[in-house]
Amino acid sequence: MWVDYRTVRAALRQRTVLVVCNTRGNYADSRHIHRLWSASGEYCVVGGVRVTTPARTAAVCTNSMQFMAAMEVMCCALRNGTSSTEIIACATREGLMNANAQNVFRFATPFAENGGEARALAAMILCGFAPPAQQVEFVDPQTGKRYRVDFLWRTRDGRIVVVELDELVKYRDPQMMDSRTLGGVIDDERERSEGLKRAGVDVIVRIRMDNLHDLEGLKQRLARAGVPLRRR
Known part of the structure; x- marks a missing residue:
């Protein structure tokens, strides 16, 4: 299950382990161990260790994590084949349904390719923007190259607005650079942008993970680009 390293780091700092129990014993929670009762007691075995099923894990996380972190877990579960119906049923059965979980179930999709x-x-949803289409493919009419974009909106006046998430690792990691120089990576990004424009994209906004820490700044930037707000 992939999640952004910042989410993992925050969880590790709490120094707590959540133990799911299928019996109501007299064990009290301690500083580092919290117990959560389960009606079903379902589990799977990973590396010889009993752990909660993907559906149960997602249900617990949507109930207890903040929205952005919970969206990472939920999107990952969906992308790896766990159905939203199964997760929602688990959350309902186990008494884990709350307002945060309902919001996550409303907006999570299987189309996010990584935790970032x-x-x-999640950040764009918190900013009040309409849910975007994801992984939409465009074909450059000049070169025939195919490009998939991270996030896409079609505005009321017919414009296509695309947001691309740039992760700095691709400018530093030799594997992601695929034997290209830094200049080559930048040239490829420029060629990609030009190809998308020729394919009909009107506006391309590039954001980085650091931008997700400043939601007000992100909201202003995307609003200026024409990203539509969500209808209440």
Whole structure:
């Protein structure tokens, strides 16, 4: 299950382990161990250790984590084949349904390809923007190259606005650079932008993970680009 390293780091700092129990014993929670009763007691085995099922894990996280972190877990579960119906049923059965979980169930999708994209989607939802289409493919009419964009909106006046999440690792990691120089990576990004424009994209906004920490700044920037707000 992928989540952004910032989410993992925050969880580790809490220094607590959540133990799911299928019996109501007299064990009290301690500083580092919290117990959560489960009606079903369902589990799976990973590396010889009993752990909660993907559906149960997602249900617990949507109930207890903040929206952005919970969206990472939920989007990952959906992308890896766990159905939203199964997760929602688990949350309902186990008494885990709350307002945060309902919001996550409303907006999570299986189309985020990594934790960064899931976190960016959550940030844009928190900013009040309409849910975007994801992983939409365009074909450059000049070169025939195909490009998939991270997030896309079609405005009322017919314009296409695209938001791309740039992760700095692709400018530093030799594997992601695929034997290209830094200049080559930048040239490819420029070629991609030009190809998308030729394919009909009107506006391209590039954001970084750091931008997700300043929601007001992100909201202003995307609003200026024409990203539509969500209808209440």
